[in-house]
Amino acid sequence: MEVEESPAAPGEEVIGNDKTSADYYFDSYSHFGIHEEMLKDVVRTRSYQNVITQNNFLFKDKIVLDVGAGTGILSLFCAKAGAKHVYAIECSQMADMAKEIVKTNGFSEVITVIKGKVEEIELPVPKVDVIISEWMGYFLLFENMLDTVLFARDKWLADDGVVLPDKASLHLTAIEDAEYKEDKIEFWNNVYGFDMSCIKKQAMMEPLVDTVDQNQIVTNCQLLKIGLNPFVYLICVFQTMDISKMSSGDASFTVPFKLVAERNDFIHALVAYFNVSFTKCHKLMGFSTGPRSKSTHWKQTVLYLEDVVTICEGETLSGSMTVANNKKNPRDIDITLKYAINGNRCKVSRTQHYKMR
Amino acid sequence: MEVEESPAAPGEEVIGNDKTSADYYFDSYSHFGIHEEMLKDVVRTRSYQNVITQNNFLFKDKIVLDVGAGTGILSLFCAKAGAKHVYAIECSQMADMAKEIVKTNGFSEVITVIKGKVEEIELPVPKVDVIISEWMGYFLLFENMLDTVLFARDKWLADDGVVLPDKASLHLTAIEDAEYKEDKIEFWNNVYGFDMSCIKKQAMMEPLVDTVDQNQIVTNCQLLKIGLNPFVYLICVFQTMDISKMSSGDASFTVPFKLVAERNDFIHALVAYFNVSFTKCHKLMGFSTGPRSKSTHWKQTVLYLEDVVTICEGETLSGSMTVANNKKNPRDIDITLKYAINGNRCKVSRTQHYKMR
Numbered sequence: 001m002e003v004e005e006s007p008a009a010p011g012e013e014v015i016g017n018d019k020t021s022a023d024y025y026f027d028s029y030s031h032f033g034i035h036e037e038m039l040k041d042v043v044r045t046r047s048y049q050n051v052i053t054q055n056n057f058l059f060k061d062k063i064v065l066d067v068g069a070g071t072g073i074l075s076l077f078c079a080k081a082g083a084k085h086v087y088a089i090e091c092s093q094m095a096d097m098a099k100e101i102v103k104t105n106g107f108s109e110v111i112t113v114i115k116g117k118v119e120e121i122e123l124p125v126p127k128v129d130v131i132i133s134e135w136m137g138y139f140l141l142f143e144n145m146l147d148t149v150l151f152a153r154d155k156w157l158a159d160d161g162v163v164l165p166d167k168a169s170l171h172l173t174a175i176e177d178a179e180y181k182e183d184k185i186e187f188w189n190n191v192y193g194f195d196m197s198c199i200k201k202q203a204m205m206e207p208l209v210d211t212v213d214q215n216q217i218v219t220n221c222q223l224l225k226i227g228l229n230p231f232v233y234l235i236c237v238f239q240t241m242d243i244s245k246m247s248s249g250d251a252s253f254t255v256p257f258k259l260v261a262e263r264n265d266f267i268h269a270l271v272a273y274f275n276v277s278f279t280k281c282h283k284l285m286g287f288s289t290g291p292r293s294k295s296t297h298w299k300q301t302v303l304y305l306e307d308v309v310t311i312c313e314g315e316t317l318s319g320s321m322t323v324a325n326n327k328k329n330p331r332d333i334d335i336t337l338k339y340a341i342n343g344n345r346c347k348v349s350r351t352q353h354y355k356m357r
Numbered sequence: 358m359e360v361e362e363s364p365a366a367p368g369e370e371v372i373g374n375d376k377t378s379a380d381y382y383f384d385s386y387s388h389f390g391i392h393e394e395m396l397k398d399v400v401r402t403r404s405y406q407n408v409i410t411q412n413n414f415l416f417k418d419k420i421v422l423d424v425g426a427g428t429g430i431l432s433l434f435c436a437k438a439g440a441k442h443v444y445a446i447e448c449s450q451m452a453d454m455a456k457e458i459v460k461t462n463g464f465s466e467v468i469t470v471i472k473g474k475v476e477e478i479e480l481p482v483p484k485v486d487v488i489i490s491e492w493m494g495y496f497l498l499f500e501n502m503l504d505t506v507l508f509a510r511d512k513w514l515a516d517d518g519v520v521l522p523d524k525a526s527l528h529l530t531a532i533e534d535a536e537y538k539e540d541k542i543e544f545w546n547n548v549y550g551f552d553m554s555c556i557k558k559q560a561m562m563e564p565l566v567d568t569v570d571q572n573q574i575v576t577n578c579q580l581l582k583i584g585l586n587p588f589v590y591l592i593c594v595f596q597t598m599d600i601s602k603m604s605s606g607d608a609s610f611t612v613p614f615k616l617v618a619e620r621n622d623f624i625h626a627l628v629a630y631f632n633v634s635f636t637k638c639h640k641l642m643g644f645s646t647g648p649r650s651k652s653t654h655w656k657q658t659v660l661y662l663e664d665v666v667t668i669c670e671g672e673t674l675s676g677s678m679t680v681a682n683n684k685k686n687p688r689d690i691d692i693t694l695k696y697a698i699n700g701n702r703c704k705v706s707r708t709q710h711y712k713m714r
Contacts (some may be wrong), residue, residue, distance in 0.1 A: 071553060191396055191430065192430065199454055
């Protein structure tokens with residue numbers, strides 16, 4: 001069941017006769033390198049493996065749908081855990097490898113790899129008992145694959161079915177980062193004696209995906225909670241979103257934050273990261289991609305501030321973060337950050353724009 | 358002088374109505390990240406800086422052409438060294454930044470940034486005295502930008518003009534690499550208990566760009582010399598190619614090699630790297646990207662062997678390497694490696710194919 005070329009979905013930039021920006025997105029998953037990186041992320045892959053192998057009751061004799069199967073690793077875990085049948089949907093060329101891997105490992109009878117887009121393929125069954133997916137991108141929402149999982153849930157999940165993982169949350173903290181900001185941002189002020197500060201403006205606007213040392217953390221870490229928001233699901237998103245219940249929609253939202261300093265220090269950047277959990281297991285399972293946890297391939301997302309904020313213990317850096325899918329390429333994310341501090345040593349109020357691409 | 362969309366050149370894969378594989382190549386240079394990496398490669402950038410600033414006589418009152426100018430850094434060095442005028446050609450969006458950088462640094466009168474393809478733009482002058490370019494790709498020839506430099510030379514270089522750099526050479530050696538081969542290649546044999554060896558076949562076929570420890574070197578390092586070859590310029594390529602004289606053409610060639618073991622060891626891979634030199638300077642200048650030199654962003658190019666070769670001191674691993682531009686995407690490289698050893702402990706003869714993309 002292979003899906004041939006198809007018209008662009010709404011919001012997809014049409015690049016040529018038959019390729020859209022989405023095709024280039026899927027092309028990036030055709031190379032084995034990205035799968036090697038994900039498989040070798042043991043926090044990620046071992047978490048899924050443990051969830052599946054230690055909770056056979058969720059899979060035994062069940063129909064499972066694996067959304068964005070890649071090499072098929074999660075499908076294989078599910079098959080081994082006793083699933084009745086697993087449908088593994090993968091749009092990139094890696095689907096051909098997944099088919100071969102399934103065959104090589106003797107699971108052809110249990111796993112059916114379907115090459116195509118979730119939004120376009122047909123399943124041979126009307127309903128599934130379990131939807132499993134590793135859909136999380138940088139900053140949780142980059143790549144916007146969550147919508148695809150929600151599409152699959154709404155179309156195929158049985159009334160008493162489960163989505164794995166079923167909870168995810170976005171967190172924010174503030175860090176001291178003088179040395180690295182100097183290297184990544186101020187660098188452009190003087191490049192072999194020349195002023196390239198126009199590139200610095202670009203560098204400032206792009207969230208930096210990198211590993212943050214937990215000793216850099218200056219404030220508390222806050223679970224982002226949504227304030228006024230027209231979208232039902234987003235209320236869920238930021239007081240831990242419930243993937244089994246939330247509704248799909250445009251991921252445009254504004255969340256307020258208040259970060260309280262735990263020591264006297266400078267703040268150079270805000271750092272976002274996410275946690276994921278599987279609450280349907282015998283015991284609560286999950287993982288964090290925060291700077292205090294073992295590092296993952298998602299690292300953290302660093303948003304540099306225009307100002308170097310001087311903050312004293314107990315003082316508050318407050319503001320709001322607005323996140324929206326980019327209109328031109330919906331897998332990209334536009335972020336607007338408002339922050340303010342009215343402290344003893346520093347009074348600042350500023351709005352900054354970022355683009356994750 | 359901006360070049361609008363243009364038809365695909367011969368050999369370019371047409372991806373859509375108005376974008377070719379070349380457009381995606383240039384897009385990759387639109388992001389500042391790649392320029393940051395190249396600028397921070399001090400072996401690369403300091404070498405060019407030293408060549409230019411320590412040899413003013415090459416630039417003083419001369420007309421200079423900078424092929425693939427990027428941020429314009431080389432043009433700025435040349436302007437500072439007293440060039441009469443510098444034409445900086447850059448096809449990617451980075452050209453807009455280069456224009457702003459030139460202006461910010463007060464060189465608008467001396468440097469003209471031209472956004473467009475070298476093969477398509479027009480220069481306001483009939484001839485130039487100097488062509489400077491940093492055209493080298495991984496494995497020296499990846500990205501195939503040398504042809505663009507040769508095109509510019511043939512079209513615009515004055516009879517007594519100079520090309521910088523004017524010499525480049527490709528080198529080959531053999532390494533012991535048990536640990537990393539295990540991690541990068543054998544990994545696919547057992548991924549969380551599953552056999553993914555079909556991906557191993559892909560991984561074997563792709564030259565790995567990575568930094569090799571000089572202690573891994575088992576044999577001598579050989580400057581590749583060309584044997585039978587129909588292309589005049591390739592005779593130059595591999596007994597150090599002379600960029601000021603060689604002719605342009607399809608970079609398809611076969612070079613023989615003989616690597617002599619300097620100790621008893623295993624050989625897991627062949628490693629290619631290149632050297633570049635500027636022979637028109639007061640004294641010979643240049644740099645090496647080999648494993649015995651300070652590492653650069655080009656690292657080295659590792660070709661894993663199917664066999665683990667056991668070699669004794671003094672024994673020879675011989676063979677040939679055939680390099681050709683990929684027919685579908687001429688910036689990609691197809692490599693065929695033939696190797697044989699008839700040693701005391703190991704007798705092997707094999708042909709392997711690689712694809713660099």
